[in-house]
Amino acid sequence: MTAALTADPSRLEAAAPAPPPPVSAGTDLSLFVEPLGDGRARMDFAVDGITCAACMPVIEQGLACEPGVETARINLTHRRLTVEWREAATTPQAIVQRLAAMGFRAFPFDPKAVEGEEAREARFLLQCLGVAGFAMMNIMLLSVSVWSGNVSDITQEQRDFFHWLSALIAVPAVAYAGRPFFRSARMAIAARQLNMDVPISLGVLLAVGMSLVETAHHATHAYFDSAVMLLFFLLIGRYFEQLMRRKTRSVAANIAALRAETAVRIMPDGTLRQVPIAAVSAGETVLVRPGERVAVDGVIVAGRSALDQSLVTGETLPQEVGPGDAVYAGTLNTSGNLTVEVRAAARGTLLDEVGRLLETALEARSSYRRLADRAAALYSPVVHLTAIATLVGWIIAGLAWQPALIIAITVLIITCPCALGLAIPAVQVVASGALFKAHVLLQSGDALERLAEVDTVVFDKTGTLTLPDPALDRPAGLSDEAFALAGRLALSSHHPLARALAAAVPDARPLDEATEEPGKGVRALVDGRDVRLGSLAFCDAQTEGAAVAAAHPDASLIAFRHGDAAHVFAVRQVLRPDAVAVAAALRRAGFELEILSGDRAEAVATVAQALSITAAQGDMKPVDKIARLDALKTAGRRVLMVGDGLNDAPALARAHVSMSPITAVHLTQAAADAVFLGDRLAPVAHALAVSRTALRLMKENLWIAVVYNAVAVPIAIAGLVTPLIAALAMSGSSVIVTANALRARHGRL
Template sequence: MARVPCTHCHLEFDESVMITEEEKGKKLHFCCRGCQGVYHLLKEEGLESFYDKLGNQTLEPAETALKKGEELARFDLEGFHKKYVRTTPEGFNEIHLIIEGIHCSACVWLNEKVLHQTPGIIEATINYSNNKAKVVWDPEQIKLSQIIETIRNIGYNAYPYDPALQEERAVKTRNDYYSRILVGVFATMNIMWIAIAQYAGYFTGMEQGHKNILNIAEFILATPTLFYSGWIFFRGAWYGLKNRLINMDVLVATGATLAYLYSIYAMITHKGEVYFDSVTMIITFVLVGKYLEVLSKKQAADTLDRIIGSMPTEAMVVKADGSKALVSVENIEIGDLIELKPGEKVAVDGILRSGKALFDESSLTGESEPVFKEPGDEILSGTICLDSVVRYEATKRAGDSLLSQITELLSDAVTKKPRIEQLANVVSGYFSVAILSIALLTFAGWYWHSGSFETALIVAISVIVIACPCALGLATPMATLVGIGRAAKEGILFKEAAQLETMAKSDLLALDKTGTITEGRPSVLSIKTYESFDPAELLALVHSSNHPVSRGIERYLLEHYENLAEIKLSELKSIEAKGVTALCDGKKLAGGNRELMQSLGIACDFESEHTLFVYAVDGKIAAEFELRDRIRPGIREVITHLKAMGIWVVMLTGDHEASAKKVAEEVGIEEVHARLLPQEKAEKIQGYHEEGHIVVMAGDGINDAVALASSDIAIAMGSGADVAIEVSDVVLLEDKPESLLAAYRIGRQTFRTVKQNLGFSLLYNLVAVPLAVLGFVNPLVAALSMSLSSLFVVGNSTRIKLKK
């Protein structure tokens, strides 16, 4: 039998023992499942160039290499870096990673602390809302594989951010929590029935034999709850202690474990009472709180991928000999001539060389009206050619074009850590240390006072259990969860529960004009008709055009004229940046702007400060339409109410200054900033931050994405672009201004309830912990008290209502 090389490691074996498969007519051979898996992994991640670099060299079989940890080497491959790693202007490397295993703010703190202490790492920022980390490092001092290994060594896993795998991993995480909660809830519900019998026997007397049976039943239920459902806390506690961090996991694991061990001791020796019910309640309640946090995190694809997904992946490049070829955007070079057809997006920034056309720049500037471009004019990536075939010369590569720059800015904004998260890290650390310290001192004091190890241990466990942060941990998520439910009934979607609190503290609202204050589409303001006007003929004419003005005329005709006949047109012609012409039963129809009428020799003396559309039949004007982007009904009243609530309202828009100021005057906004590019909107937001404002931004397009991500709370109108909706924290599903006001009111109601819950939780701990320290509370009462405090928080949270 002939010997053949392994497709991956290149070692030769008899073909009879090889794993074979077909790929595009080519036969592949693998010496083991490991080599087969690594080959397909490299291929899926676009790293096939590894084999070109390898040449005829041989590797160890993958199964052997993986056991030695050499899979980390793939993070340093050139193909891997080309796909995931970006070089900063300073010469450093930058990557976005997903840190797997993060389930609390202390986890974020631990990872950032360890990474910051690692030589060669310049920056490490982790966003708790999506576990996404931005890491910048000096390639001369440290390799990416070493960074990944460092993260693994502290108990977490890291892998490059890949949107194709994100949803799958998110579902896996949710399902893992769900299965652990199911075990905990099942055990808790059943163990409480047994505990009722235990309580009755405690007061009325029970034979030891019956008591033993109940104790064993509780032990059977508590054990999987502690070690399966509670494994998350044990893992977090272990890695926290390993890295000299006392976190909330240490508190939960310690209290539950001590209660479990003492209960086993009491069950075997028949001395004292068992507290297996306390074990299940501790684990289940805290785990539910963790699960609520998981559910509140942002779902599905990252905003960056929505933007990238909206960009063209290929462009039609015209070669020197006149031939055309579809070329990947990444391979477009400066100087390439690119052909663009109506409806296509501009792939990279460039200069128009031939043809004239209208371009829709609303995705970048927010300008509602198309912009006419002719040879020599600059065109920007992400804009759309509307009505003509043109050719333009690329002046930038894909990575340097405007839309790519917006993507990078958005990436930085998304990974910035909110101030409230930093505070939570500090508070959780101090709280855990304080409770454990009090418990240790309590144990020592009681042991010295009573001389009984059992008594001292029970009192110490009571301190840990009664202070177990169920009420404190649920104070915010329960209130915000109810607030989110109330908001949903009003057509308001909060993606992040914690954002309700931030919104309640907001004192400045920044509004985009087009699509937010206004409807975002040209609508007919007035119409003047003459004898030759036939709405059916005009409808057929404008229906043939995709221009926004034509769409506005079409909507008007359908709304104001019924049962219009279907008209067939001939010799339909679209005239660049002017309008359309056609023939209908021998009549010459023309519809468009003033320039079109002038080119046809038709006198048009009508003046208007708004968009003008003129319709002519056989050289005579048949109708004149004035169009404008209308202000949303109710927006003025909403702004008035917001001002009464102490919120300063400003307008940030890419539209020209005259139009912006006129709209602002109509709706009651004093501060206006016009003709802003996306980066400039973000700079304005940052300026407000520096002045000490908590900023809410409302917008609806790609042009608002960077500013939305830079704000403390981002609100998207429901009819807005997918990108704006994905980057936002709040989406107004019903797309009406009243929802904006309702979002503020619900935020303030919820924050008020959060403060009440936190106040009660702190008061509860201030009272309950000293009582436990003094020995007035046993672990059973401690667990019940903890449960009642949680129920109080839940009950108080359900009182949240939208006050008009």
């Protein structure tokens, strides 16, 4: 990894996982900063010292106080911090220093280095676990030896000898095996914060310290075995929690594995040169040989082959491709050589977009998660106050300080809010992974919750219920020159019907002066003539359109006017392969279905009839769609809007929740709460099913955490459990909420 920034290396134990090497505070981090425009910038930091969900609000709220910082988001799975700031107000070095003041070391995020560091930490935890387990077994053997005979036969000297022998084993074992908790607690206290490891550390140290005092005073009982067993079970929970994090990160790692590092560039003289993908620019041509992954997004200019495009289309069988077909980075070439003209290479590919959306889903913060985070952050001070009150209360009640302290230690351990901290993130991670496998990527933190509340699904037609690549009928009498001009106009439009026309004129170049009017069409001034492409009304081609509509009643129409002449193209839409089955499944699940489309009413009616959807409207402008959504909202309906066109963006933003296909224009994607991949509509149904299950599980996990504490805390305060039982109960509650979260993988409508 690149050199790292550190605030205080002495805080880290020598035998802890090796951190990146420290550098001076003046290190240049500009290479890692991503400019966002408008004087804003963003950078990903790897943060050392994050141990639990309670650390997240500490960092995010702490950075919110830094002048110039606009957003700070923690991904607990990756231990990655994404910060956006105003460049005029702060610098990445200032952000690192602010984190250091809070007790966290930060350095530039490198996925490969983070994986290596987590592997080292996993080995470190296993070493600590092994030491704790070895010490626990030996101390238990000593305890058995002490009490196996007649108690009255054991002399005070023998008991003290076995207690000191247990201390000789326990003290170094606790000092070594407890470092994951002690280091985290020390960093939190140094930063004047309280995390979940502070009460754990206090509980362990108090148990050992009190046992030493008891042994020195020749007491009958000591608790070295409880302290070591407590650490053993806590380390088991910490190790499995890390395994879960690494497993949930595997989906993103699989996407990264699809990205090629190099490409074979075709030089102007026809020679081939293998270059890093960062050196490839749009407009160049690259060669993709059989067995290689496509390294770029582009268009095939020569060659035929079969591509495995399961990431993009969801289709597991290889698809035949040839000149004019689009290819995407990450797809696998299975047979022939392909010459590809590059559209995007190192950045801006569909693979990058999928990875970004997946990261957004994993980092998303729903209202339930924000509630759990706030509760976990408040929990630590409440835990300590409860333990102190318990200690004082029992002493006032007449109990000796030793048993009172044991009860207070039990309270410290049993009330640790691990289950509460895991309750929502665990469900979100599992649900996001299940949705990704179903080709759905979330863009909004509370999208799962809002999807779960949906009772009405409203579809756009063109490019949503139908495939984005329709068939085009060229009007009779349209000259090649006019046809080429129509194709140039079509390249300036984002409408799916225009894409069909643009595809029919492969050599056309867009008109620089063309402007698009959402919901109407595209216009430009060419050689002093007004040329238009779009709706019949926009092009004043109602008469020509009536004739074409009579000949093609089920087709969509797109008009082209150049000067006084008008022509109308018939575009035949093809339903998505599973549209009929998905519509039927949604109806059976109790959803109301509607179609709102800007296309002709006749074309909309044909699709509605095929899908058995009774509520369908055509010839709708963006304002009409918004009015209909407002009417549904007034009627108490929770609407999911599914659309892909530029004219759908306002409606998507207005709906209760929204989805769009990955083929949608960027403005539409930005307005949507989720996007789906492939040619099928099934991801929409999967999203609704998984979200319903996930919301139910979030509520169940919160109740599990609340009920656990409502039952466990009074029992602990009453002195009815030991510290060891408290550790088992705390770990058990975390296991229960995690296991419950795994059920989100099997959402059903």
